[in-house]
Amino acid sequence: MTDPTPEQTPERPRALTADEEKARKRRNVAIFWSLIGFILLIFLVTIQRLASNISAGG
Amino acid sequence: MSVTEKSAETITGGAASAASPADYIALMKPRVMTLVVFTGFAGLVAAPVDMSFISAAIAIFALALGAGAAGAFNMAYDSDIDAVMRRTRLRPVVRGIVPRAEAYTFGGVFTLASVTLMALAANYVAAALLAFSIFFYALIYTVWLKRSTPQNIVIGGAAGAFPPMIGWAAATGSVSLDAVILFAIIFLWTPPHSWALALYKSGDYAAAKIPMMPVAKGAASTRRQIMIYAIAYVAISLAPLATGLGGMVYAGAAILGGALFLVLSGRVLTSRAGEAGTDEDGLYDVRAGDRAARDLFAFSIAHLALLFAALIAEHGAGLHFAFARFWS
Numbered sequence: 218m219t220d221p222t223p224e225q226t227p228e229r230p231r232a233l234t235a236d237e238e239k240a241r242k243r244r245n246v247a248i249f250w251s252l253i254g255f256i257l258l259i260f261l262v263t264i265q266r267l268a269s270n271i272s273a274g275g
Numbered sequence: 276m277s278v279t280e281k282s283a284e285t286i287t288g289g290a291a292s293a294a295s296p297a298d299y300i301a302l303m304k305p306r307v308m309t310l311v312v313f314t315g316f317a318g319l320v321a322a323p324v325d326m327s328f329i330s331a332a333i334a335i336f337a338l339a340l341g342a343g344a345a346g347a348f349n350m351a352y353d354s355d356i357d358a359v360m361r362r363t364r365l366r367p368v369v370r371g372i373v374p375r376a377e378a379y380t381f382g383g384v385f386t387l388a389s390v391t392l393m394a395l396a397a398n399y400v401a402a403a404l405l406a407f408s409i410f411f412y413a414l415i416y417t418v419w420l421k422r423s424t425p426q427n428i429v430i431g432g433a434a435g436a437f438p439p440m441i442g443w444a445a446a447t448g449s450v451s452l453d454a455v456i457l458f459a460i461i462f463l464w465t466p467p468h469s470w471a472l473a474l475y476k477s478g479d480y481a482a483a484k485i486p487m488m489p490v491a492k493g494a495a496s497t498r499r500q501i502m503i504y505a506i507a508y509v510a511i512s513l514a515p516l517a518t519g520l521g522g523m524v525y526a527g528a529a530i531l532g533g534a535l536f537l538v539l540s541g542r543v544l545t546s547r548a549g550e551a552g553t554d555e556d557g558l559y560d561v562r563a564g565d566r567a568a569r570d571l572f573a574f575s576i577a578h579l580a581l582l583f584a585a586l587i588a589e590h591g592a593g594l595h596f597a598f599a600r601f602w603s
Contacts (some may be wrong), residue, residue, distance in 0.1 A: 231291075233291055236293055237291050237292070237293055240292065240293045240294060240295055241292075243295050243296055244292075244294065244295070244296060244299075247296035247299070255388060258333055258336070258392060258396075259392075259395065261329055261333065262329070262330070262333055262392070262395045262396050263395075265327060265329045265330060265396075266395075269327070
């Protein structure tokens, strides 16, 4: 069997540096709060629309 | 993409990135977002229909997100020319801290989120206008016009003119003459504003091979066109007085501010702004001959802000939309 050429050699993921770890954690936290915020906004819009429709119907 | 290139990207991008949330916020062009929110809010407040506080706040937030999405698309596509210009060379994609593909993805996700939020909080007309404005800025302006014609910011200026119309549509569900006037004010403001900057930053644009008016047609032609557009801008800024959209406060801002705008444009016309030389580093740093252009650039921002602040003051002073109908 021949050795793989350099282009075919699978890359091994290297360990993240401390700064990269911190940056990744900050990004994850930001994504988490962004999703929570988006869900809250959709919830608020839904409640507001319900209230509006109920008051219009009543 | 070869195997080698793909592997390199896997290592340097994704989890291995040192990008912070602030870098992604920078992708959204926060300073542009501020103006978008401000003018969009003015359109919403000036509209003759009350809107609940919750809906109004979410509609404005959606507008800001949409502007941010358009900014991210712009930074992703323009990273090659941004790297050449001093004003833009520290942007996250240029520095390589945010990969280009991520910037596109970021723009796509925020486009979807903003248009969805606008449709739910306001109506489909506002959502459609928001979607179109993002499309216009990202594709028509950034991809097509910016690199192909000196009229780039004249036509592309429409993208920046949409926010007050979107705000108006969010409140009313339609687009009226007043909304079109608000659009036209920003549309006609953009050429003198952008060309004033381009006059004293023409070296940057030339280096990036962007056919801005001073680069493509020369400084003298640009100064003349600034004067023509300034007259058109000041004229259209008086239109709200005719339709009743603007009151006494607005009249003061439009007439006095407009007069000063014309004086400053006249100074640019008779100056030698944009003639040969090397650009200074800061946004407001200029060579001696370019001061007239710098002054017009700075005042143009203040004048537009003043006009829309006057509308907000006149229509929003009672805050009728905010507290009387918090929920519905």
